[in-house]
Amino acid sequence: MFSAWSSTVSHRPMLNVFETSSTTTAQPKSRGWSPTMANLRLAARASTVVVGLSLSSTAMALPWDIDMVDAYFYRGYEWNMMTVPEGAVSINRWAPNSDRMTPEGQALRNPYPVNTTAVATGEQMFNTYCTACHGVEGQGGAPVADNTSGKRYPILPPMLSGDGAVTALRSDGYLYLTIRNGAAVMSGYGQAMDDDEMWAIVSYIRTLDGAAYSGGL
Numbered sequence: 001m002f003s004a005w006s007s008t009v010s011h012r013p014m015l016n017v018f019e020t021s022s023t024t025t026a027q028p029k030s031r032g033w034s035p036t037m038a039n040l041r042l043a044a045r046a047s048t049v050v051v052g053l054s055l056s057s058t059a060m061a062l063p064w065d066i067d068m069v070d071a072y073f074y075r076g077y078e079w080n081m082m083t084v085p086e087g088a089v090s091i092n093r094w095a096p097n098s099d100r101m102t103p104e105g106q107a108l109r110n111p112y113p114v115n116t117t118a119v120a121t122g123e124q125m126f127n128t129y130c131t132a133c134h135g136v137e138g139q140g141g142a143p144v145a146d147n148t149s150g151k152r153y154p155i156l157p158p159m160l161s162g163d164g165a166v167t168a169l170r171s172d173g174y175l176y177l178t179i180r181n182g183a184a185v186m187s188g189y190g191q192a193m194d195d196d197e198m199w200a201i202v203s204y205i206r207t208l209d210g211a212a213y214s215g216g217l
Contacts (some may be wrong), residue, residue: 100177108173112196114203122204125197129189133157137208138165155185161208168214175202 098105112118126138135142138160145156158166167175179198182188189198205211 021176034131036173098173098177099180099185100174101179105177106171106173108171108176110199110202112199118196118200118203119207121197122200122202125193125201126204129192130201131160133186134160137161138167138205138211157186160205161211162212165210167205167208167211171213172202172206175205 098108100106114171127136130138131142133142133144134140134157135145139162140157140159142157160167170178178186178191179193179201180188193201206213
């Protein structure tokens with residue numbers, strides 16, 4: 001049965017649309033088709049090749065991509081910045097910084113008036129940012145230094161007042177730069193307070209018992 005079926009199958013070669021003759025124009029092979037049908041198939045194959053080659057480098061998004069070309073949109077760099085609200089910190093307002101261990105840093109002096117208002121502000125800032133580690137009035141015993149759980153903080157905060165207060169041996173500039181930039185495991189608070197508020201803390205610390213400056217760094 002198979003031999004009988006295979007004897008009836010026509011084994012015609014595939015059509016080569018690019019086949020040409022040195023003396024004649026390319027002619028389609030008939031493959032048993034009529035000349036008209038053969039020409040139509042040849043034209044269809046040729047157009048498919050041309051379209052395929054042209055689409056290889058063209059985005060297939062028409063007609064929607066034309067909307068992106070014609071659409072009017074805004075670019076961020078083409079616009080001016082919004083007006084800064086009143087009271088905002090200017091990007092040009094940045095107090096010069098120093099290292100607390102340098103002579104320049106230790107020689108800094110409080111540029112703001114030291115009065116009862118400044119001390120009151122300093123106390124408020126101290127209670128907000130400092131008591132968690134240094135305790136009330138800088139005498140220790142703060143939650144961070146509490147060792148009742150046996151998991152005490154690896155570095156105990158120094159005493160800021162009372163007997164053995166380190167503040168008595170540190171200049172105003174040293175204290176200010178410590179508050180501003182941080183030290184050891186203490187983070188800086190320059191991003192949290194204004195310059196006058198950090199100096200106000202220094203003024204408040206100086207009013208604590210044993211915290212008056214007696215010379216040193």
